[in-house]
Amino acid sequence: MRLSLDVRRARKGDCLLLHFGSKNEPGLVLIDGGPSDVFAPQLRPRLIEIKDARGLGEGQPLPIDVLMVSHVDDDHIKGILDLTRELLAKPKGARAFRVATLWHNTFDDVIGNTPTELTAALTAQFGAASLAGELPGDATVDADHEDDEVVASSLKVLASIEQGHRLRDDAAALEIDLNTEFNGNLILADNEALTMGGGLTLTIAGPMKPELLDLQKKHDEWLKQQQKTPKPPGAALAAYVDKSVPNLSSLVVLARSNGKSILLTGDARGDKILQGLETIGALPAGQTMHVDVLKVPHHGSSNNLTRNFFERITADHYVFSGDGEHGNPERESFEMLFKARGTARFAIHLTYDIDHIDALRKADWEKEQTKEKARKAAGGKKEPRADWLPAKQSLASFFAPGRLTSGQDLRIVGKSTPHVIDLLEPLGF
Numbered sequence: 001m002r003l004s005l006d007v008r009r010a011r012k013g014d015c016l017l018l019h020f021g022s023k024n025e026p027g028l029v030l031i032d033g034g035p036s037d038v039f040a041p042q043l044r045p046r047l048i049e050i051k052d053a054r055g056l057g058e059g060q061p062l063p064i065d066v067l068m069v070s071h072v073d074d075d076h077i078k079g080i081l082d083l084t085r086e087l088l089a090k091p092k093g094a095r096a097f098r099v100a101t102l103w104h105n106t107f108d109d110v111i112g113n114t115p116t117e118l119t120a121a122l123t124a125q126f127g128a129a130s131l132a133g134e135l136p137g138d139a140t141v142d143a144d145h146e147d148d149e150v151v152a153s154s155l156k157v158l159a160s161i162e163q164g165h166r167l168r169d170d171a172a173a174l175e176i177d178l179n180t181e182f183n184g185n186l187i188l189a190d191n192e193a194l195t196m197g198g199g200l201t202l203t204i205a206g207p208m209k210p211e212l213l214d215l216q217k218k219h220d221e222w223l224k225q226q227q228k229t230p231k232p233p234g235a236a237l238a239a240y241v242d243k244s245v246p247n248l249s250s251l252v253v254l255a256r257s258n259g260k261s262i263l264l265t266g267d268a269r270g271d272k273i274l275q276g277l278e279t280i281g282a283l284p285a286g287q288t289m290h291v292d293v294l295k296v297p298h299h300g301s302s303n304n305l306t307r308n309f310f311e312r313i314t315a316d317h318y319v320f321s322g323d324g325e326h327g328n329p330e331r332e333s334f335e336m337l338f339k340a341r342g343t344a345r346f347a348i349h350l351t352y353d354i355d356h357i358d359a360l361r362k363a364d365w366e367k368e369q370t371k372e373k374a375r376k377a378a379g380g381k382k383e384p385r386a387d388w389l390p391a392k393q394s395l396a397s398f399f400a401p402g403r404l405t406s407g408q409d410l411r412i413v414g415k416s417t418p419h420v421i422d423l424l425e426p427l428g429f
Contacts, residue, residue, distance in 0.1 A: 001199045002026070003257040003423045005293050005319070007413050008042045009351050010034030012299065012325040013075030015043055016264070017050075019420075019427050020257055021198025026054060029066040029196075029255075031264055033079020043079050044086075046418065047097060053429040061098040065196065067176070068103040070266030071250040072164040075299075081163060084170035101177045105186050105207070105249060106164040187251060188212070191280040199257045205276035206252030206268050252276050254291075260423040263313065265297035270309035273297065283312065292423050293317040300329025302336070310340035317421050319349045324360025327368075331398050338403075345407030349421070353412050358394045365393065 006017035013034035021027035028050065033043055051062035070076050087095050171178055179187055181194050189208045193201040250266035252273055265273055277283035294315035298304040299322035318337065322328040329350070337348075350357065365388045372384035391397050399410060413419040420427050 001258050002425050002427060003200070003255070003260045003262070004427045005262055005295075005317075005421045005423075006046065006427070007319055007321070007349060007351065007419045007421070008034070008038070008046060009323075009413055009415065010038045010042065010075075010079070010321055011323050012328070013038065013073075013079075014070065014266070014295070014299075014321045015079060016295065016319075016321075017046065018255060018262065018264075020196070020200040020255075023425075025198060027065050027196065027198040027200060028063065029068060030064050030080075031068045032070055032076040032266075033081075033083060035075050035078045036082075039079040039082035039086075043083070045416075049418070049429060051096065059093060061095050064097055064099045066101055066103060066202075067099045068251065068253070068264075069167065070264070072106065072161065073267065074163065076266070077163050077167060081167055081170070084167065084174060087174055088170060099171075099174065099176045101180045102167075102171045103179060103181075103187055103251065104164070104167060104171075105179075105251070106168050109186055186212070189252075189276050189279055193256070201256050203254045203256070203280055203282065204251070205254055205280050205282065206272060207249055208272070208276055208279060211272065212249070250297075254280075254282055258424055261291040262293040262295070262423070263291045263315070264295050267298040267304070269303075270297060270305045274309065274312055277313075288312050288314060290314045293319065293421055295319045295321070296329070296333070298328070299326075300333040301327075302330045302332035305333050305336055307336045307340050310337045314341065314344070315346060317347050317349060319351075319421075321351050322357070323352045324357035325364065327361050327364045329357070329395075330361075331393060331395055334395070334398055343405045343408075347409040347411055349411050349413065349419070351413045354395045354399060358390075358396055361393070361395070362388050 001022055002019050004019040006019060008015040008017070010032070011034055014032040015034040015038055016031040018029035018031060019026065020029070030043075030047075033039055047062055047064075051060075054062065056062055067080065069080055083097070087097065087099075168178065178184060182188075187204055187207075189206050190204050193203045195201055250268040251264070252266065252268050253264045254277070255262040255264065263273075268276075274283065277289065278285055283289045288311065291313065292315065294313060294317070296305075296318055300320040320329040320333075334348075365385070369385050369387070372380075372382065375382065376384050404410060411419075418427075418429065
C-alpha cells in the first residue's frame with residue numbers, strides 16, 4: 001500500500017498531491033493549486049508524469065479522486081482554476097484529467113451572505129479589480145492595528161470571492177460533484193472518518209461550526225457598517241479582522257493509512273487546529289499527538305503558530321510551503337519548532353532554497369519597514385521595525401552549520417524533479 005505526499009513548488013502558496021492505494025489500484029488527492037504561474041510549470045507537468053507512470057494513453061484521463069481547495073484564497077485556488085479552465089476548453093473525450101469530486105467551501109456559504117452583498121461591499125472599498133484578487137497598494141489598516149499581515153491575509157480571502165464562485169461554476173459545467181461526502185453541504189469538523197478506499201481515511205478537523213457561526217456574525221456586522229458609513233481603504237476591516245477569515249474558513253484534514261498519518265492544515269491558525277483535533281478525538285486534551293507529516297499552516301507564518309503548537313503536534317516531516325513572499329516562511333516559526341523539538345529526529349522540507357526565500361523575505365521586510373516609517377511620520381504610535389540584519393532575520397544564518405543535529409535534515413524541493421515523502425511503499429516516480 002502507498003501513502004505519499006508529493007510536494008510541488010507553488011511560489012507563495014500551496015500545491016500538494018496525496019498518493020494512496022496500491023500500484024494496481026492507485027488513488028490521488030490534489031490539495032490546492034497555488035497562485036498564478038504554478039499550474040503550467042509545476043502542477044500540470046507533474047499530473048502528466050503521474051498519468052504516464054500509470055500507463056494511461058490518449059483518451060484515458062488521469063483520475064483525480066478528490067480535488068481539495070483548503071480555502072478561498074488566490075494562493076491556493078488560482079492554479080485549480082487554471083486546471084478547470086483547461087478542462088473546459090477541451091471536449092470531454094480529449095481531457096487529460098478527470099476529477100471525481102471537489103471539496104470546497106465557497107466563501108458565501110461560509111459567511112451566509114449572497115455573492116452580491118459580498119462583492120458590492122468589497123468593490124465599494126477597493127474597486128472592481130479586487131474581484132480578480134487584486135488589491136491596491138494602500139489596502140492596509142490603521143497604524144495601531146495588531147498586524148498588517150493578518151489584515152492582508154483576510155483581504156486576500158475576500159478578494160478571492162469571485163474565484164470561489166468561478167470554481168463552483170466550473171465544477172458544475174464539468175459535472176464534478178461538490179462536497180459529495182458531505183451531502184453537498186459545508187465541510188465541517190467531524191469525528192467520523194471518511195473511508196476513501198485504498199486503505200485511506202480522511203477526518204475533518206476544521207473548520208468548526210461554532211467558529212464559522214462567530215465568523216458569520218462578525219462579517220454581518222462589517223457589511224452593515226459598509227452600508228452605513230463606508231471606511232476609506234486604509235481603515236477597511238480594522239474592526240472586523242481578528243485573525244479570523246483565512247484561519248477559520250480553512251480545511252484541516254487528517255489523512256491516515258496503515259498506521260501512517262499526514263496532517264493537512266491549509267492556512268488554519270495553530271490554536272484552532274489543536275482545538276479541532278481535540279474535538280474529533282485525535283488529540284487528547286492537554287496531551288500530544290504524533291503524525292508522520294505535518295504541512296505547517298499558513299506557509300510558516302509566525303502569526304499562526306506558537307511553540308505549544310509544535311510541542312503538542314510532533315512530526316517526522318515538516319513541510320513549509322512558501323518562497324519568501326509576504327515574509328513566509330518566517331524565521332520565528334523555525335525558532336519555535338527547534339525550541340519545541342530540540343534534538344529530536346525530523347526532516348524539514350522547503351519548497352525553495354534558502355537564498356531564494358531570504359531574498360524575497362528581505363524585500364518584504366524593507367517594503368513593510370518603509371510603510372511603517374511613513375505611518376510613524378504621519379503621527380502613528382507604532383515604531384517601525386529595525387533594519388534587516390542577516391544574523392537576526394535570515395534563514396541562512398539560522399541554518400548555519402551546527403544547527404541541525406544527528407537525525408535532523410533539511411530538504412529542498414527541486415525545480416522539476418519530484419519531491420515525494422513516502423510513508424509506506426515507495427511511489428517510484
